[in-house]
Amino acid sequence: MTTFLGLPGRPGRPGSRQSPSEPPHAPRGVGHLRAADPFPVAARRALADAQLRRNLSKATTTIRAKRAAVVSELPDWEELRAAGEAIKAATMADLDRYLGQLEVAVTARGGTVHWARDAIEAGNIVTALVQAAGATEVVKVKSLATDEIGLNDALAAAGIAAYETDLAELIVQLGHDRPSHILVPAIHRNRSEIRDIFLREMGDVSPDLTDDPAALAEAARQHLRRKFLSATVGISGANFGVAETGTLCVVESEGNGRMCVTLPQTLITVMGIEKVIPSWADLGVFLQLLPRSSTGERMNPYTSMWTGVTPGDGPQSVHLVLLDNGRTAALADPVGRAALHCIRCSACLNVCPVYERTGGHAYGSVYPGPIGAVLSPQLTGIEDNASLPYASSLCGACYDVCPVKINIPELLVHLRARHVEEARRTHRLPSAEAITMAAASYLLADPGRLAAAQSASRSGRLLGRRGKITALPPPLAAWTRARDAPVPPPQTFRQWWHSQHGDDRGGPAPGDRSDRSDRSDQ
């Protein structure tokens, strides 16, 4: 692993904040990319929920083992990862060309392509298409892109009811909740909580419903069956869109995706512009990487692919909405753009020690976990998600499992640097961090100053209880907002040394390099 964890370098691009020539970010006030609270506040709340932590620990432990088992079956896993990375990088380098190809191919097969600059425009396009189809209800297959843009809210405002049909999305929708995981949005709920939600919200379910997962799945099947059989408009996302052929691809498990893309007469697919892949053969790579990384299966139960309209089979009115919503802003960052390679498998969530403890809600975006921490701030502009790049221990587990080798730790450090640089440019007063660093630099430059400061630090013992300080005074208060500080020991190292060796400041013992502290040329 060659994770770059060095000091923040120069910012990736010149100019302060967003200059007019740079692509705009996802607009505020619409969709689900921004948190109500910064990560440390939301995380503290999540950590206090013992049930949540038990649910997450059980689920992530299970999925990690499943993934590891099916990945180890493939002798060419690393070659597939390298191929996935190369395909994605090449796609981003020529994104305009591939999108143009995709548009031509879809149109040639009888589909209609729409372009949306942002969430608001995408919501308007989809709403108009549903209204043109004369529908007041739509069935939806789980789609992060439509959740990102708050499509259900936009449809509801126009009097259109959107029914989520993925089991986990149904649990979230019926529970008036938010998704907390890319793959299993209801991962924060255990079986008995799900039973309670079904009993309360479904209306048509037997009061004898047990919390057996098979019984819960059966209840969902019955609940949605009539909706599927009568729906006239389906809405989906897309895992892949093949530029060469115009083929769209949805990967799923339950069959709700097949229902949504097959039975209605009108199909509307909302796809982020980064989901295009150049060639048909590329599917041979991604259809190996994605299922093994996400559900830990050799292959997911169902994958649907369609190319425009097929006469006599499936929807006869087929639409593709290509969505920007901040993606081009990420593309403009030569380092950050790698976050656009993500194929939404969620492997990085499942291995992340931070995610495993806080869950997805703490990230405040439809994209939680390590990938969300590097993607959400780029889509919204860092100032709107400034705490996310710090929501990581930089352990690197996410990079190791990423099927397209996104170097998430490097991106996290890069975005921290951009955040610091932007804050420096836009704030007249230096930050607490800048003051602290300047103070540290002053103290460490002179052994006398350091000794005096160390000695003074013992006064910190007055603040501590049972070995911990839970709240330091300003300007150090920011440190203890997210962590406890240890109480300083009764003696400093220097004092201990003196007590053991008297006042002998003579030559150091062989191998002792403490004389370096006497250098004054730093």
Place this chain on the structure above:
Amino acid sequence: MSARDEVLARIRAAARTGAGKAGTASSPAAPSPGPRYRTRSELAGPQLLELLASRLTDYRALVHFASAATLADEIGAALQRRQARRIVVPPALRLPLPSFVTAISDTRPFLSPAGLAAVDGVVTRAAVAIAETGTIVLDGSPGQGRRAISLVPDYHLCVVDAGQVVHLVPEAVARLSAGRPLTWISGPSATSDIELERVEGVHGPRTLEVVLVSG
């Protein structure tokens, strides 16, 4: 400016400021050395069928072997076990069906989704099967039919010929045509949405039975 032109203009502007570390946008495409991952089968014949069968079984599909001579018996036995009497079949199925079933051919005017939900099952052929992943691919050709007929009924009996079985995913992709509507099926409908525990049977057919025909 239209949304299309504006998004494309943004991408071009981003490419100028954000051209990757290697500046790939402006450099001519490097000659492709060809894939380094596996693209050709390492298995053949009976081994391939055995692998497909074991991977299908792993994901709770029911699997039977047949020869041309025993195919009719295997299909009859499967439908009998299932007690399927009314089944929907695609045009040009060309499979021997037992006399106790009523086969409804899916021709115009097509059965409605509700009509499909009322039959006991569906019998189809396949386009390709992938041994390594236990996957069967339908492409809507004659003998496979519209996507809806293998989706709405609760029981799917699929007959796969040995010559349709490949070892690897890239081999299947190479055999398939993008122009056709494709359905990749790996076991019956399932979900892992409740505590990541796999449960078979949500919205698609809850029982998938496969007959592998060789010789």
